[in-house]
Every structure is written in C-alpha cells, then in structure tokens.
Amino acid sequence: MNTLGHIFRLTTFGESHGTAIGGVIDGCPSQLELDFDFIDSELLRRKTARSSTASQRKEPDQIEWLSGLLDGVTLGTPIAFMVRNEDCKPEDYEALKDIYRPSHADFTYEQKYGIRDWRGGGRASARTTLPVVVAGAIAKQILREKDIQIIAKVTEMGDAEQARREGDTVGGIVECCIKGVPAGWGEPMFGKFSAELAHAMFSLPAVKGFEVGDGFALAKMKGSEANDTFINKKGKITTATNHSGGIQGGITNGNDVVFRVAFKPIPSLAKPQQTVNRAGETCQITIEGRHDVCALPRAVVLVEALAAMVTVDAMLLR
Amino acid sequence: MNTLGHIFRLTTFGESHGTAIGGVIDGCPSQLELDFDFIDSELLRRKTARSSTASQRKEPDQIEWLSGLLDGVTLGTPIAFMVRNEDCKPEDYEALKDIYRPSHADFTYEQKYGIRDWRGGGRASARTTLPVVVAGAIAKQILREKDIQIIAKVTEMGDAEQARREGDTVGGIVECCIKGVPAGWGEPMFGKFSAELAHAMFSLPAVKGFEVGDGFALAKMKGSEANDTFINKKGKITTATNHSGGIQGGITNGNDVVFRVAFKPIPSLAKPQQTVNRAGETCQITIEGRHDVCALPRAVVLVEALAAMVTVDAMLLR
C-alpha cells in the first residue's frame, strides 16, 4: 500500500524524523540519461515555494542514488534513492507524544497500528512526499520527449500573511493541466485516467476534493451546456469546448487534461487548541514547531509530479 | 483494469447490447448465506429509481448465479453471476454507428482500441454498472453483521421534468454517509481510505468530482475553523465536528465517513446536436434511443454499492 502505479511504480519509505526518506522506482525505461539538474530544480521548487508561507525546517535534501544507474543512465532495474533527515529536532515534539493533535493523523495511526512515530507526524508528515517529487521529475523527463507538458498553479488560497499573524493557517486549490496527451490513454471501468488521477491526488496529505474539467459545476448544468461538441480542426478531430477536462469514458480525448485539487488548511496551529490526550483527558495545545501556514505553494510541484507519474504509467500500459 | 479491490475483488464484464453483463467476486468470505431478496431489492432500487427521470429500456435483470455457492451459501471460491441482455434493439443505434456522440466515449474508445461496440455505448454504457450493485449488496450484507450502514441520497439535481420537455438532461450530486466504521481502517500513503473511495467513485460513468467531509469548502476555511477538536464522549475519543469526513491521514477516525460525488448531465440529448462522424465530416444528431434524463436517482444505489465494497475491502485488509 506504499506503492503507486502499475508499470511505472513508486514505492516510498520513511518517517519525518527517521533515518531517511526515500523511494524505489520500478519499471522506469532503460537507457534514459537522468537530468539531475532538473530533479534538483524540482526539489528546489518545493523548498523555495515555502518562503513566506512555509515552515523553517532546513533540510539540504541531497539525494543519494542507491541503484538502477550506470554513469547516470537508467539500467531498467529499480532506481532507489534516499534523502537523510539531518535536521531532526524530535524534542520539539516530545511534548506532543501523548496528545492527539486535532485533524492530524496521530489518533488514526495509533488506532490502526497500536504505535506511532510521534516525531513530527512520522509517516503521515508532508515530508514523506519528497520521493514523489523525485519520481515525478523523472516522469516529466520521459514525457518531455513525447512533448507532453504538465503545469499546475494555485488558483485559490486564503490570506496567508494574515493567518500567520493570527497563528492560523489556510487552504486552497491547485489546478493542473496536462498538455499533449494523445487520445486513447487510460483504461475503461476501474482503471479510468480520471480515477487514477483522483487516487494519486488523494494520496497527498490534506487533500479533500478532486474534480476533472468543470467538475462540481457540471452538476448544475444541462446536458446541452455541458456537452463538448466534436469539431474537425484542420483534419484533426477535437472538441470545441473542454467541459470534460480531456477525459471521456475515463479515456483521454486528445484535449488538455484539466483537474483541480482542494487542500484543507494545515492542521498545525500556533494558536491554542483544545484536544484530548491518550488517557482521554481534555487538554490544550499550542503547536510550536516549524510549520507551514499554507501547503499550497509546495503542493503545486507535488500535484504536477503525481500527474506526471499517472501519465507515464498510462503511456506504458498503452 | 476491469477489477476493483484488493481482497474483496470484483471483476466485471459485458457490453450494453452483448450477450450478458456480469461479474466475478473473488475473496468473499465463506459460509455467508446470501440474502437474495436483498440483492433483488437493490437491483429494484436501481430500476424503480428510474421512473420519471429514466429511460424506457425494460430489462428483467434476472441474475443467474454461476458459481461459488452451495445451497445459497458462499464457498469462499469465486462467485460468478450474470444477467442476460434480453431487450436488445441495436437497430436503434445503427444510425449512430459512424458518429461520435458529444461527451460520450465513442471517440475515445475508438482511439484506444481501433474498434468499439457501437450498440448503446458498449462497454461504456451505464448498464455495465449492474454487477456493481450485486457486489455492493453482498458487501452491505457483510457490513450489516458489523453494524456498519451505508446511506446515500441525492442532495442536488437539476429540474428533470423541465429538461425532459426541452429534450435536455441534468446532472447533480449524491452524498453518502458510512456509519459505524471503527477507527483505524484504511492504509497510509497510496492506499488511503479516501483515495480508494475516490478511485471507486470515478469508476462510475459521468462522475466528474469527489470530495470528502467539507471538501472544496475547506479550501476557503482557516485551520481554526476546519480542525476537528477531539473530545472524550463518555469514555470514547471522538471529534466534536466532522469537517474531515471521518478520515484523517487517510485512515478512519471512527466518525461518520461522509463524501459527495458530482455527476455531469447525461450526454445523450433528444434535442439536435452538432458533431462529426468517423470521416471527420460535420453532422447533426438527435439521439432517439431510450435514455435517462438524469442518472442521479439510479446513481444513489451505485454510490452506496461502491462505498460498501471499499469498506469491506478495508475491513478484510485490516
């Protein structure tokens, strides 16, 4: 359950303050000369994105490549990589060891496993998405050669600076567009391109909504408004509008694949909150750690990365 | 890709106007005495739901059980079942054989497979969801013994009767609540309960949006508004509010699991539409067949069925 994909598969491992965070990519085509600068720049996008809205944790995020490469070229064998968790301050969290932070996964992990790594959210920390950025960057490189581009942006976000002053946090929406996917990708029934995207996006922490094309707005339209008329554009069949977001019957129609992902606000607040501890006693907490006010800026590269992985997987299945 | 689930697995088969529609359920616990009346009543919900808003196609929908049962009791082996497509009028569709209906899967299936069953939507027809109702009914029976209930309802829908007069169609939203799921179900990372639900719901035709808890509305909230405070309610730890929809970190927290699914309007319109045919020529179509004005009433039992399947699967994985 820590693996995503059918052919291009990423298995991730790591807790926020364990020894390392990393992943194993299985099914990556061989003879690909990895663009390490691009991978680093994607990791940097994740980091610099965090400027004003982000936490103060400083990790060098230096990737160590463990396998699957010969002189930087993929062998077709599993590509394992990891990043050490160097800047650990578990003592920041010790006070929270026995307390269930509201809307965090502390309580649910403990219910599931009977144990949890209480240091910074453990396996449920946003830090565990780092391997997704790495795998996504490789997927993007593969798609680049097919002239497929993936571009996401924040289209809605609360007022982060005000929230910071109030010790509060904000959520928002990321919109993503996959350009250049040919018609005919995706599988019918239980392997729809839209279903795979939905599954992937809901793997990100804090995601609570996903819609394709006009999404929820389609629920209010009439068929005559919502339908995408087919037209012949210089010999190529396409649609005049794109309410469907490039997917019909779960399969791409050649138009841009467009979707939106809703993120709830980060649950770690600087302002005091009421909660209960392990013993079931009511208590108050103030989360002092180094936390983002808003996950949206860093979510952009994550949404792109997962979209790239889903798209490469559909390409390889095809 | 025609299989859903990890332990409790449904594989479906069938085209709208082929010989039969059916499924194979693998991983159903043994020694369960199937409640055939309940299964029939669920199929009936799907049918009678279609009264005013639905198509005129009349199928007896008589299930034939092919395997996996001894005197109505499950053996633990695959349960295969089918329903014959008796009321076939493929000639209704012959006129559409070479035409791509707007916002249908005609074009995308042909791009993917180089061939498509043009009779009534083929594999992309809503009729192919019938096996989901059967598997869902069995899943509900399993959950009933654990006091887990699944109830969905239409919470938003266009004006169907007006649309019918105009030769148009409408979409809407189905909300679903899973009551009684214990805390600790679902998997971390890529197997989140929310991700499995999203995946399953996007398998339904016409689904374009999915949200858990307050969903997209959370994107506009502050953390202090969105967080669910833990409380001790008579010795049991629960949350005072349920903005998270019963899921935190992808794992159930013991509160009701609540989600909403957005359906676009049915794309088959009685009113004339412009499109192109296989040769790329512009043409006009009027879809005369027997079609629903709105898929929502019948979608309710489908949403419940898939939710039941995902929940049983999480239970068995646990």
Place this chain on the structure above:
Amino acid sequence: MNTLGHIFRLTTFGESHGTAIGGVIDGCPSQLELDFDFIDSELLRRKTARSSTASQRKEPDQIEWLSGLLDGVTLGTPIAFMVRNEDCKPEDYEALKDIYRPSHADFTYEQKYGIRDWRGGGRASARTTLPVVVAGAIAKQILREKDIQIIAKVTEMGDAEQARREGDTVGGIVECCIKGVPAGWGEPMFGKFSAELAHAMFSLPAVKGFEVGDGFALAKMKGSEANDTFINKKGKITTATNHSGGIQGGITNGNDVVFRVAFKPIPSLAKPQQTVNRAGETCQITIEGRHDVCALPRAVVLVEALAAMVTVDAMLLR
C-alpha cells in the same frame, strides 16, 4: 487469487458440479478475429485425449461467449465465456460427502473455508481447468502471428491399462517446448520467465514438480558441462547447447524454452482405500465415479495453454 497474469489476465470461476465453469480474460489485444474452430479443436484435444485412460463423464463443452466480442472480433474489453455443467450426477458423490478422500483436497478445503462443495471435487476438480484451455487457445493464436509455437508431449507415463485393471492410477511427466521466443523476454528478480512458468504449472491439479532445461540433472553436473557456450550462427548470437532451457537470469536467450512438469497419479482409486470421515472415524472407501486412470494425456493441452498465456503476458509486458 483466481486470476493469473499481469497484462493478459485470466480469472476463472466454477465448481465441478455447479451451474457453470468459465472465465474472464482481461487485457487481450483488440481487433483479433477469434479462431473459434481452433478453440474448439483445443477443447476436443482435451476430450479425445481421454479415450482409453480417461473418465466416462460426457460434457458437450459448448462454450457460450458472454462479452468482449463484436461479430467474433475482440473489442479490447473483458472476454467472458462459460460452459454449463450439464451432465451432473452429484448423487455419485453423496456417499463421499463426509469422507476425506486420500490425497484429494477435500480435507484442506474444509480446513480453509469451513465448507466445501463435495460434488466431484468442487473447485478443486480438474474440470475447473477448462477455462485455461480456452484462454490458452486465444494466447496461442496471438503467438502464432509472431511465429511462436508451443508443443508439449508426454515423455513419461505409467502403464495405464494395467493400472485400470488393478483399480489403480498412474502419473507421469509432460515436456513442453516454446519455439521462437525472442531473446529478452521475462523480468528480473521476482518476475523471471522461469518463475512465472513454475507458478502457472503448479496451478494445475496434481503437479508436484517442475524443471527448466536440464533441471534436476544440472545439480549433478560440473559448470564446464552445464554451461551453454555462446556461438555466432550466421550472424545471430545463440548457444551451442541448451542446458539452460532457453532462460538465463530469468530472461529468454532466444533458444527454445524447454521445461518438464511432473504429475502425481490421480488420487481417485477404484480399489478400496482406508481413510477417515469428518467425525474422525476410520473408514474404507471405493471411489466409484467416472474418473481418469491418468491425467497425462489431457494435461498436455493444459501445459501448452498455460505456457502460451505466460508467453503472451511476457510479450505484452515487454
């Protein structure tokens, strides 16, 4: 667990004396015009093979195709098919209802599921391999277009006619050769071509041994005897000998893939045997039913069918 394959996937269902036996093939390429005569002839091979050594059960084995085809051409959607169990005489088995037949699966199924279909072996009956012949015939048709041939034969078998007179049964060995597989098929590590073949063959009832190339005999050789020297044969690199059976490091080397499968004797004996019943009481049984003296003749087409399925799957993964 009733599914075999990664891309070309067969899910089977059915008990020996239930309503029907059948399967669902997912992942079969579209636009293939099925050679129904060939499929029937493969089923006939299974039946006529049973002449002198085989049971007297007469099944018309008329395949009913349920989905996935349009005018006999594959749509790319799941191909479901079934054969009804018409000639059922469960009363033949009623006497054995509470008795564990030696070296049959009666006891183990009951331990696993707490229930079993006691009529003719239920799910563990050799009859449940019928869908394998159908899927194998389709796989062979796909391979035929790539000039890949699969030929199996019985290379060792006890004296069946003598065994019949004695109320006894015999086992034997089937050898299979896959000709024309290009070098480079199969996956490393846990997806080796040899491992996939072994897995598939052990799915057949009564299989107790499997070896590739010189197999167990290699354990007695020296490296200098066992190694296959590479040679350049008219510009093509191949091996002078084929001790490895066409597979090195789990991947095909372009030479014939050769393997052998050992079958134990059929455990149903006409001569009296001692055993225990459900209550744990010692008792004697004489199995009167219509049973083969030797499974080998019919096993030939089964071994070929599974080999074809594994080879097509490797081809599609490639």
Place this chain on the structure above:
Amino acid sequence: MNTLGHIFRLTTFGESHGTAIGGVIDGCPSQLELDFDFIDSELLRRKTARSSTASQRKEPDQIEWLSGLLDGVTLGTPIAFMVRNEDCKPEDYEALKDIYRPSHADFTYEQKYGIRDWRGGGRASARTTLPVVVAGAIAKQILREKDIQIIAKVTEMGDAEQARREGDTVGGIVECCIKGVPAGWGEPMFGKFSAELAHAMFSLPAVKGFEVGDGFALAKMKGSEANDTFINKKGKITTATNHSGGIQGGITNGNDVVFRVAFKPIPSLAKPQQTVNRAGETCQITIEGRHDVCALPRAVVLVEALAAMVTVDAMLLR
C-alpha cells in the same frame, strides 16, 4: 517485478557493484521488536557458509535501517534497509565488459534493456539476494511466535574441492521443511501454496528445478503408492505418509511442508571457456574474479528465507 508477496511484500533494489543493495518490506505487522542479533546471525550464516566453497569477496554487510522502526520496534510502515557495496573492484570485470559469459545473464539483460551493469553481474548477481535474507529473518521471527520452524539443508552436492582444483564448479540440491504450518493455508487455483513456493524459489539465481513432497518420483508411482492415507492421531486428523509434501489442492494439510530446489553449477569458471563478444566474434575467457565454487551452502539460508516469506504471506492472507 522486483516485488515479492501479497501482504508481506519485499521490494529489492541494487546491483552487485552499485552504491548499495537493499529492500523495502511493506506489510510487516506493527509492534514487533526486531531481533537484530538474529538478523545478523542469518547474514553470517550466509557468509560463513562460504568458507571453503565460496568466493573471497569480503563485505562487512552492515545493515543500515532507514525507516519503519521506532526504537527497534516496527511501526507498521515500510521497513527500508540497505547494505553498502564497499569492497568494489569493478576493474576485475572491465575485461569482461563486452563479452557474454556463458550461462550468465549478460546476454539476456543486454537483449532486454539495451544496457547492462557489467560490473560483477549487476542486478543478476547473487549479491542481490542479500535483502531476501533480511526479510526472511524477520519473517522467521514472526513465524517463531506461531511455533512454525523452517529448516533447510543441502542433500546433494558435487565434489567442491575437486572442482576448485580443476577450475570448475558444482551444483546441488537443497531440501527444505516447514514444520508447524496449520492445515488450511494457501489459496486455490492460481495462488496455491506450492505455486507461491515455486515462484519464490525460481527467483533465486541458478535455480532450475523445484519439487514438492516426492515430486518427480511421484510420476513413476501408482496412485495406491502415492496417496497419503488420512488417519486419526490422538484426535487430530493427519496423514500416515507425506508423499504430498504437506500440500493437497494447493492448500496445507497440517503435515510438514517439504520441498526440494535444484541449483545448477555456478557458471563462472576459472578454466578457459569459449564464447562470443558483443561484436559477435568468438573469443576465449577465463573468469579470474572472486567466485564461489558452489552456491549451495549459501543457498540454504536463502531457501529458508523465501520459504519464511511465503509462509508469513499465506498466514496474513488467511
């Protein structure tokens, strides 16, 4: 394809002379206090086993645990670990860079991937089985608590010392016994306990044969000789003999699970061999590296490890 198992899953990575060899174990139960001494002793068994018959490569084989543990206790999250390849002498292999060693995977990997790591066999090296020992040790620890024991031994082996003098190598057979598995484990049809064992064993380098119980010898027996009579032994139903090797219909019957694995001789010979190079030219090679004369002693712990993994997986599926 670098993953083994359904619930207890091991994904491995690494090439013989890359940065590191390692694995990720997903699905290990939480709250297990790992017995690190036992894991080290299993790794040591692999190393010391190599005394007289083994290669001279010295690796400290110090495991670095990367994730999934808190104070040595499993969290239920993925357990990642690695061992660095410190003692690399790739120059030993440079001469072989363009030469296909007979009965090695050089040629097949290159055919499959168009590239290969020529340093010491790369991904096809026996060194890549190290993660199997680690995962197997954890699996054994889990089984120990259920009183299930796994013991393998070499039952047949060529004369290693003579072979060494001749610059040759030998193969052999490992027999393994799983004691204490309850009746009812394993799945029917395509998930048989025997099939899973066969699949796992064929994942080891050099394995060319696998048999359960009396295996190939059963092909020569009559049913009356091969059948295992059920008896009531002090209130417990068991079998008087164990020709079936503890498995009937693919499911365990409570008796010892017994199987044998045939290994071909190691293909790296000190004596000269003829082969071809990349250009297709005939050439002679003498493999000077540090190589085992016989893989059997170290294979014992590998066979046990895989058997333990398959057994734990069956237990968790149950």
